[in-house]
Amino acid sequence: MLSVEQALRSVLASALPLPPRRVGLREALGRRLAEPVVSDIDSPPHDKAQVDGYAVIAGDVPAAGRELQVLEEITAGKCPTRAVELGTATRIMTGAPLPAGADAVVMVEDTEPLGGDRVRLLKGPPRPGQNIMRRAASLARGQTVLAVGKRLRAAEIGLLAEVGRPDVFVAGWPRVAIIATGDELVDAAQTPGPGQIRNSNGPLLMALALQAGADATALGIARDDPAALREKIAAALAHDVVLLSGGVSAGVLDLVPGALAALGVRPVFHKVNLKPGKPLWFGTRDREAGQPPTLVFGLPGNPVSTLVCFELFVRPAIERLSGLPGTGRPRCQAHLAREHRHRGERPTYWPARWAGGRGGEGAQVEPLAWQGSGDLRTLTEADCLAIFHGPDRVLAAGEVVEVLALDRDST
Amino acid sequence: MLSVEQALRSVLASALPLPPRRVGLREALGRRLAEPVVSDIDSPPHDKAQVDGYAVIAGDVPAAGRELQVLEEITAGKCPTRAVELGTATRIMTGAPLPAGADAVVMVEDTEPLGGDRVRLLKGPPRPGQNIMRRAASLARGQTVLAVGKRLRAAEIGLLAEVGRPDVFVAGWPRVAIIATGDELVDAAQTPGPGQIRNSNGPLLMALALQAGADATALGIARDDPAALREKIAAALAHDVVLLSGGVSAGVLDLVPGALAALGVRPVFHKVNLKPGKPLWFGTRDREAGQPPTLVFGLPGNPVSTLVCFELFVRPAIERLSGLPGTGRPRCQAHLAREHRHRGERPTYWPARWAGGRGGEGAQVEPLAWQGSGDLRTLTEADCLAIFHGPDRVLAAGEVVEVLALDRDST
Numbered sequence: 001m002l003s004v005e006q007a008l009r010s011v012l013a014s015a016l017p018l019p020p021r022r023v024g025l026r027e028a029l030g031r032r033l034a035e036p037v038v039s040d041i042d043s044p045p046h047d048k049a050q051v052d053g054y055a056v057i058a059g060d061v062p063a064a065g066r067e068l069q070v071l072e073e074i075t076a077g078k079c080p081t082r083a084v085e086l087g088t089a090t091r092i093m094t095g096a097p098l099p100a101g102a103d104a105v106v107m108v109e110d111t112e113p114l115g116g117d118r119v120r121l122l123k124g125p126p127r128p129g130q131n132i133m134r135r136a137a138s139l140a141r142g143q144t145v146l147a148v149g150k151r152l153r154a155a156e157i158g159l160l161a162e163v164g165r166p167d168v169f170v171a172g173w174p175r176v177a178i179i180a181t182g183d184e185l186v187d188a189a190q191t192p193g194p195g196q197i198r199n200s201n202g203p204l205l206m207a208l209a210l211q212a213g214a215d216a217t218a219l220g221i222a223r224d225d226p227a228a229l230r231e232k233i234a235a236a237l238a239h240d241v242v243l244l245s246g247g248v249s250a251g252v253l254d255l256v257p258g259a260l261a262a263l264g265v266r267p268v269f270h271k272v273n274l275k276p277g278k279p280l281w282f283g284t285r286d287r288e289a290g291q292p293p294t295l296v297f298g299l300p301g302n303p304v305s306t307l308v309c310f311e312l313f314v315r316p317a318i319e320r321l322s323g324l325p326g327t328g329r330p331r332c333q334a335h336l337a338r339e340h341r342h343r344g345e346r347p348t349y350w351p352a353r354w355a356g357g358r359g360g361e362g363a364q365v366e367p368l369a370w371q372g373s374g375d376l377r378t379l380t381e382a383d384c385l386a387i388f389h390g391p392d393r394v395l396a397a398g399e400v401v402e403v404l405a406l407d408r409d410s411t
Numbered sequence: 412m413l414s415v416e417q418a419l420r421s422v423l424a425s426a427l428p429l430p431p432r433r434v435g436l437r438e439a440l441g442r443r444l445a446e447p448v449v450s451d452i453d454s455p456p457h458d459k460a461q462v463d464g465y466a467v468i469a470g471d472v473p474a475a476g477r478e479l480q481v482l483e484e485i486t487a488g489k490c491p492t493r494a495v496e497l498g499t500a501t502r503i504m505t506g507a508p509l510p511a512g513a514d515a516v517v518m519v520e521d522t523e524p525l526g527g528d529r530v531r532l533l534k535g536p537p538r539p540g541q542n543i544m545r546r547a548a549s550l551a552r553g554q555t556v557l558a559v560g561k562r563l564r565a566a567e568i569g570l571l572a573e574v575g576r577p578d579v580f581v582a583g584w585p586r587v588a589i590i591a592t593g594d595e596l597v598d599a600a601q602t603p604g605p606g607q608i609r610n611s612n613g614p615l616l617m618a619l620a621l622q623a624g625a626d627a628t629a630l631g632i633a634r635d636d637p638a639a640l641r642e643k644i645a646a647a648l649a650h651d652v653v654l655l656s657g658g659v660s661a662g663v664l665d666l667v668p669g670a671l672a673a674l675g676v677r678p679v680f681h682k683v684n685l686k687p688g689k690p691l692w693f694g695t696r697d698r699e700a701g702q703p704p705t706l707v708f709g710l711p712g713n714p715v716s717t718l719v720c721f722e723l724f725v726r727p728a729i730e731r732l733s734g735l736p737g738t739g740r741p742r743c744q745a746h747l748a749r750e751h752r753h754r755g756e757r758p759t760y761w762p763a764r765w766a767g768g769r770g771g772e773g774a775q776v777e778p779l780a781w782q783g784s785g786d787l788r789t790l791t792e793a794d795c796l797a798i799f800h801g802p803d804r805v806l807a808a809g810e811v812v813e814v815l816a817l818d819r820d821s822t
Contacts (some may be wrong), residue, residue, distance in 0.1 A: 025599070025614045029621060041603065043785070050713075050783055075635075076712070077595030077606045095595060095712060095785075097606060138786035145788050153817075154622060155790040158615030158714050161599040162608070162787055184488030184506060188436070188572035192452065195488050195508060197573070203436045204569030210440060211565060224486075301487070301506055302461075303569050372461055374454070374506075375549035376573055377556050379566040406564075 004312055004347060007272040007280070011313050014268070014284045015320035016292035018172030018240060025160060028152050030213070031170035032323055037146040039163040042136035047098040050131045054089040054111055054119055055102035058128040061121055070117045074099065089119060098132055105131035139163070149323075171323035176209040176216050177236035178202055181247040181256060182301060183224045200303050200376060201245035208310045212318045214241070229259045237263060237285060237294055240321060243314065246301030256298050257281060265296050275346040276305035276373035280313065292321065302373035308349045308385065311404060319410060327410050334359065334403045336386075336395055337366040345390035349404065351382035359383055365403050383407045415723055415758060418683040418691070422724050425679070425695045426731035427703035429583030429651060436571060439563050441624070442581035443734055448557040450574040453547035458509040461542045465500040465522055465530055466513035469539040472532055481528045485510065500530060509543055516542035550574070560734075582734035587620040587627050588647035589613055592658040592667060593712060594635045611714050611787060612656035619721045623729045625652070640670045648674060648696060648705055651732060654725065655692075657712030667709050668692060676707050686757040687716035687784035691724065703732065713784035719760045719796065722815065730821060738821050745770065745797075745814045747806055748777040756801035760815065762793035770794055776814050794818045 002010070020034035049055065056068065071082045073091040080099035084090055089106075090099045098105070104126040112120045139145050145163060146156060152170065160168055180202040186192050187199060202218050209216035217239065222232040224247070233256075236242040247256035257267065265283040272280045281298030295317055299306045311329055320326035337355035342348065355364035367386050370378045385404040388395065395401065413421070431445035460466065467479065482493045484502040491510035495501055500517075501510045509516070515537035523531045550556050556574060557567060563581065571579055591613040597603050598610060613629050620627035628650065633643040635658070644667075647653040658667035668678065676694040683691045692709030706728055710717045722740055731737035748766035753759065766775035778797050781789045796815040799806065806812065 026617060026621070029618045041609075043608070043788070045603065045608065046606075048785070050785070076593055079606050095593075095608070133783050133785050137782040139788045146791065150791075153791075154615055154618035155718065155787060155793070157618040158611040158718075159787050159791050161614040162611040162714075164599055164602065164609060166599040182487055182506075188575055188577040191575065192456065195457075195490050197454070197456065197506070198452075198575060200569040200573035203572040204565055206437060207440045207565035207568040210437070224488075303566075303573070307566065307569075371548040372544050374459070374461070374544050376566060376570050377454070377550045380557065380561075380564075380570050382566070 001271050001273045002269050004272060004274050007269055007282070008313060008316060010268055011282055011295070011317050012320055012326055014293055014295060015317040015326065017323045018174060018292060018321050019290065020169040021172050022167055022169050024167050025157050028160070028168055028170050029154070029157055031152055031173070033146055033148055033150045033152060034169040034171045034323070036144050036148055037160065037163060037165060037168065039139045039141055039143050039145050041163060042141050043138040043162060044133050044135060046135050048133050049092045049094055049096050049098060049105045050133050051105060051107045052094050053092060053105050053107045053131065054121070055084055055092045055099050055105050056089045056121070056126060057084060057086060057102060058104040058126045058130075060086050061125050064122055064124050066121045067114065068119055068121070070119055103128050103132070107131065172321070174214045174240035174318055174321040176214040176241040176243060176318070177219055177239040178205045178209070178216060178243045179219045179222050179232050179236055180245045181222045181224065181229065185221045187221070201299070201301065201306050204303055204306060205243050205245060205299070205310065208307065208314070209243070209318070212315050213322055214318050224255060226255055226259060229255055230262060233259050233263055237265075240292075240294060241314070241318065242294060242296045243299060244297065245299045245306050247298065260296060260298070273346055274308070274312070275344060275348040276300065276302060277309040277312070278346065280309050282313070300373070303376040304351070304379055305373040307379065311385070311406070312349075324410065329410065330405050330408050332361040332403055332405060333400050334361070334363045334365040336397055336399045336401055337364040338397050340367045340388070340395045342388040342390070342395060343392050347390070348388045349385040350388055351379050352386040352403065353381060353383045359405060359407065365401065412682050412684040413680050415683060415685050418680055418693070419724060419727060421679055422693055422706070422728050423731055423737055425704055425706060426728040426737065428734040429585060429703060429732050430701065431580040432583050433578055433580050435578050436568050439571070439579055439581050440565070440568055442563055442584070444557055444559055444561045444563060445580040445582045445734070447555050447559055448571065448574060448576060448579065450550045450552055450554050450556050452574060453552050454549040454573060455544050455546060457546050459544050460503045460505055460507050460509060460516045461544050462516060462518045463505050464503060464516050464518045464542065465532070466495055466503045466510050466516050467500045467532070467537060468495060468497060468513060469515040469537045469541075471497050472536050475533055475535050477532045478525065479530055479532070481530050514539050514543070518542065583732070585625045585651035585729055585732040587625045587652040587654060587729070588630055588650040589616045589620065589627060589654045590630045590633050590643050590647055591656045592633045592635065592640065596632045598632070612710070612712065612717050615714055615717060616654050616656060616710075616721065619718065619725070620654070620729070623726050624733055625729050635666060637666055637670060640666055641673060644670050644674055648676075651703075651705060652725070652729065653705060653707045654710060655708065656710045656717050658709065671707060671709070684757055685719070685723070686755060686759040687711065687713060688720040688723070688760075689757065691720050693724070711784070714787040715762070715790055716784040718790065722796070722817070723760070735821065740821065741816050741819050743772040743814055743816060744811050745772070745774045745776040747808055747810045747812055748775040749808050751778045751799070751806045753799040753801070753806060754803050758801070759799045760796040761799055762790050763797040763814065764792060764794045770816060770818070776812065
């Protein structure tokens with residue numbers, strides 16, 4: 001049986017970056033730039049005033065009290081018509097171009113208007129260059145202002161607008177289709193009859209995929225019927241990633257692997273040495289040239305198994321498809337806050353929470369009273385998964401264990 | 412002039428939580444629960460098998476090699492019809508209800524089918540209760556499974572589906588309208604003529620509002636014309652928060668405060684003692700009973716000033732409207748990585764980055780070669796804002812300064 005590490009390598013070997021997408025600025029937010037962005041402008045386009053006030057010649061104002069003649073008034077978006085000379089000043093607004101001759105701007109708060117076209121400066125000699133931003137000080141025409149791979153936060157979105165890029169190529173991200181399988185499933189809006197349970201895996205996987213940065217389409221519940229299953233999977237195969245939950249353990253009604261084979265999905269592995277989540281199925285289906293293969297995950301039917309398999313294999317794959325390293329959630333070492341009895345041979349990913357607040361390297365971690373792979377409620381109290389290894393043993397409080405941090409994004 | 416702290420208190424005094432919204436599970440992701448959620452089911456609804464295998468009586472299997480008669484086969488969603496007795500077993504699939512009599516499930520991998528209806532168990536005595544999840548072990552009917560205020564991650568979305576909640580009340584979040592003002596502005600898609608610049612503040616504010624969890628509507632550019640400005644602002648006032656950029660310093664064409672007054676927006680403050688961002692205008696407009704007032708921010712026209720004012724005042728306000736504490740980005744103490752010359756009396760928020768990788772408490776922080784409030788490009792290299800206080804002085808490398816972490820969410 002494959003180890004988690006072997007299985008992950010196998011998944012990532014098929015998870016190739018998707019083609020870039022050209023998107024508007026709203027959709028670009030949070031994505032990675034897939035082209036270098038070059039400025040087509042100088043910014044500012046001219047020497048400009050950084051405050052409202054008066055453009056003056058610094059050397060013309062030896063001390064507080066100097067009176068000057070006001071030549072004209074320049075607002076942002078207008079151009080000066082006259083050069084400032086000794087004895088004169090130009091009234092200027094924030095962002096407006098500095099008139100020729102002037103080499104400083106005095107804030108309006110430090111001035112007093114006199115009658116007519118005169119103004120008095122209330123403070124001592126201005127510093128040459130004060131309150132002026134020089135042409136191209138922020139960015140110059142032809143300069144590469146954002147590099148490939150840069151994550152687009154708010155400041156980058158503003159800068160793209162400034163350099164004339166209302167749309168931009170960003171790293172692609174996968175379209176994920178989600179199918180829950182099983183005759184026992186009913187929708188969240190229905191009341192389960194005897195032997196039935198509600199479909200929690202579908203919404204769980206939708207939320208996981210969305211938070212991993214994918215587009216997520218829920219295709220609903222597929223019944224344990226070969227024809228129905230095949231039809232739904234065929235629709236799902238138009239996506240970059242297909243997530244099926246249930247139907248992949250060794251039970252007689254586990255029809256999923258057969259339906260996948262019939263649709264040309266090549267099986268890569270089935271079963272991984274971990275708990276919960278052992279009956280994980282993974283396969284690929286080739287697409288036309290230039291498109292990476294569709295990745296198909298058959299996830300176990302229990303919700304905690306589904307989440308663990310998503311975090312260990314699907315999230316890294318989504319990251320790779322999105323042009324990222326594919327490291328998944330960060331891991332760290334932490335101390336057990338209390339004794340824990342481990343059972344079994346398989347590496348076990350156990351819901352846990354940080355003890356006493358913030359977690360991370362060296363923190364204390366408390367394994368929760370988890371009831372097994374169907375116990376989603378306990379998972380809502382978890383910040384992380386503590387990783388225990390076989391064979392059966394009692395781990396002492398204070399022992400160091402490896403932890404997968406569910407409350408942190410990939411680095 | 413108000414201090415940053417006084418101004419923030421004044422903003423938060425008007426920032427009251429919005430009414431909860433009822434949303435589907437996709438939209439609920441990442442929001443805060445506004446009602447306690449009670450389970451209407453036991454989960455599991457019956458004692459159930461956690462693996463595919465055989466339901467047996469543990470005491471009936473003294474050692475490896477025991478052969479049993481198979482009574483029937485129970486798949487998930489079906490109910491057992493016969494009780495397991497000594498000498499018998501029931502074939503059972505993961506998730507299926509345990510038949511009466513049985514008290515353990517043996518994994519199918521540890522069994523060997525014999526001819527007809529017989530099976531051989533390949534391993535030693537099973538542990539009573541093994542591979543069985545007991546009825547209501549995860550959650551019980553009538554139990555509160557998610558508390559008010561709980562943040563809805565993927566596990567919580569799955570649990571909501573499990574307990575029959577396809578929609579749920581979550582804390583409300585603001586609808587934010589954004590208007591950029593100024594005759595000098597052109598859209599990102601246009602080439603600026605002489606004296607013109609592109610509107611970077613609109614996209615910048617849209618991105619900031621979206622990342623703060625708000626709905627953001629960009630209303631475009633308003634010209635420096637009282638009637639046009641009034642019309643755009645009137646449309647914006649239907650939102651919970653209005654963000655205007657430009658038009659609020661003391662320049663002669665700064666028409667925004669007048670237009671706001673004419674539309675019934677009550678001014679609260681104008682100017683805050685900080686750099687960049689001093690000419691910040693804030694006011695409120697009452698709405699019908701049960702609705703908190705609309706918050707109106709007149710932000711400075713330069714993009715870095717706009718971002719600083721957003722982080723210091725608008726983000727905490729959006730958080731409060733969303734039922735959160737309103738602490739904004741986290742602050743910490745860090746060491747200056749190099750000497751920095753501070754100029755001026757006003758507290759200054761200076762773009763900076765973590766030196767040598769990860770930042771946070773005690774880390775090293777490097778002030779960037781920032782050209783002033785119009786220099787958005789340098790802000791794209793920043794992880795944080797270092798806060799310097801007057802008067803003019805040279806801060807030595809290693810000195811401890813306060814830092815606002817732009818790369819971290821509110822706690």
